[in-house]
Amino acid sequence: MKLTKAQREILYKKYGGKCAYCGCELPERWLADVIVDPIRNSKWNNELQKWEYVGLYKNSDLESIDNRNPCCKSCDVHKSSKTLEQFRQSLYGLLKLVTEEYGYYKILNRFGMLQETGQKVRFFFETYERKEITKHLNHYYFTVQEEHLYEVYKTIRGIRYLVVCDVPGIPDTEQCNDDLIKYVEREYL
Ligand SMILES: [Zn+2]
Structure with missing residues (x-):
């Protein structure tokens, strides 16, 4: 691959x-x-x-x-x-x-x-x-291990749905997801 x-x-x-x-x-x-x-x-x-x-x-x-x-x-x-x-x-x-x-x-x-x-x-x-990233997005906090961010990003973009269960603290709301996508794109892509 x-x-x-x-x-x-x-x-x-x-x-x-x-x-x-x-x-x-x-x-x-x-x-x-x-x-x-x-x-x-x-x-x-x-x-x-x-x-x-x-x-x-x-x-x-x-x-x-x-x-x-x-x-x-x-x-x-x-x-x-x-x-x-x-x-x-x-x-x-x-x-x-x-x-x-x-x-x-x-x-x-x-x-x-x-x-x-x-x-x-x-x-x-x-x-x-491992470094854990805690970010404040709107009124939500999420904590995720750095190396999982890309997986989380893909999940939220709808490419994979399973991984999101492994990430506690990410509320399943449209707004937070949009913010997370922007954050990952800005910081990592
Ligand atoms: Zn070496």
Whole structure:
């Protein structure tokens, strides 16, 4: 799924302009990583003895912007199509490789210049505190997580109807909806 400019804007702000994995500032050419690769929804066809690609259109959740994380090029390359846990394990694997195989590490370690910290792999998004936006529109307040704003916007524009239930505090009135649309268009689109 190719993201629109508006969706990339929303995604950019998902973790405050930082890479979802390592937490670096997103570079100019940041990527929209697919968190759960739809290819993983392939099914083994016993008759044809091959994997059949069934995921993309049957699980529309994987097509949504919620299944994307903004990330830097290096994290994108290392995560590739791995799951989050596979990505985490692969980082421990890299550490093992460097500490056990590399002569450079061994000598630098003996001189106390390069040492293991015992640090567990924690992705930036796992510690990120989500920003909630509270706005006063006419006489109403609404509170919504920033990354959901676009979904709310689409809902109110009548493209999707289900998501609105997840957003407490938005009164279902024409006036408030009009204001919210204007607000999202002004701030995000
Ligand atoms: Zn990164």
